[in-house]
């Protein structure tokens with residue numbers, strides 16, 4: 113390690129210690145010329161202290177964000193105070209490959225960084241010391257945990273068969289839409305629909321083919337609604353869609369499109385081709401329902417009427 117001119121013998125053991133410690137230690141003068149570079153930095157960069165000694169850091173490591181580090185170091189030197197950056201703000205300063213076996217999935221070493229002012233004999237800050245901590249294991253497990261939590265959060269609101277919202281999540285949105293109407297008077301329309309004679313599909317073609325029909329229904333629905341609309345699987349073969357800022361007539365057009373698309377399509381399964389239809393109930397939110405459940409009930413009445421009226425139709429209530 114290139115600590116220049118250690119003054120006394122007793123200084124050597126201190127240098128040895130800093131040489132072997134599992135933390136990166138770099139001393140820079142205020143022109144960013146490297147004055148010290150310990151074993152950790154040598155091992156991970158492949159650059160020895162004699163190779164980098166007195167060279168400008170940014171010339172050896174062009175990846176280092178020069179503007180950012182300059183601002184940090186200037187502030188440290190001017191205020192004579194330490195600065196800290198965590199891997200969450202900036203994953204690393206030195207792009208070192210991650211070599212740890214346990215966290216082998218991470219390509220680069222995550223680093224926390226401390227920058228400390230160092231004063232010369234006159235008491236003026238004329239150097240800074242960078243301490244580079246390898247926090248890959250911690251960062252890696254935290255990121256894995258975050259990914260797992262995200263996945264769990266998604267799973268807990270998603271219907272496995274169709275990828276639509278599950279009943280609980282969808283009902284929460286119906287509730288939220290109802291509250292928006294109560295507070296801001298923003299209208300919305302609710303759609304409930306159900307596959308006609310679905311029991312016969314299952315009985316004739318089997319449960320797996322029935323599942324295929326349910327999936328197909330979800331796909332047709334998704335491809336006919338906007339991103340701001342929310343589709344959910346309400347029950348076995350019953351679906352719901354919230355259409356914000358849409359009136360009943362607008363909803364009827366969308367629902368007719370879905371109904372026709374399904375009527376005209378064929379689901380090909382290993383047990384044969386399946387043709388099927390759906391019945392649809394529509395309820396625009398106006399004064400009347402006292403809670404979201406009553407709104408749901410109204411749309412369901414429309415669905416019931418559609419079934420009673422002969423199925424394969426859309427009824428607005």
Ligand SMILES: Nc1nc2c(ncn2[C@@H]2O[C@H](COP(=O)(O)OP(=O)(O)OP(=O)(O)O)[C@@H](O)[C@H]2O)c(=O)[nH]1
Pocket residue numbers: 273306307308309310311312314318319320321322323326347348349419423
């Ligand atoms: N394959 C499959 N079938 C399901 C699923 N969930 C519910 N079912 C079936 O869906 C059928 C629903 O039947 P019914 O409620 O009698 O209604 P339907 O035969 O569709 O008749 P109508 O609604 O009156 O037109 C039942 O046979 C359930 O077993 C599922 O996830 N997969």
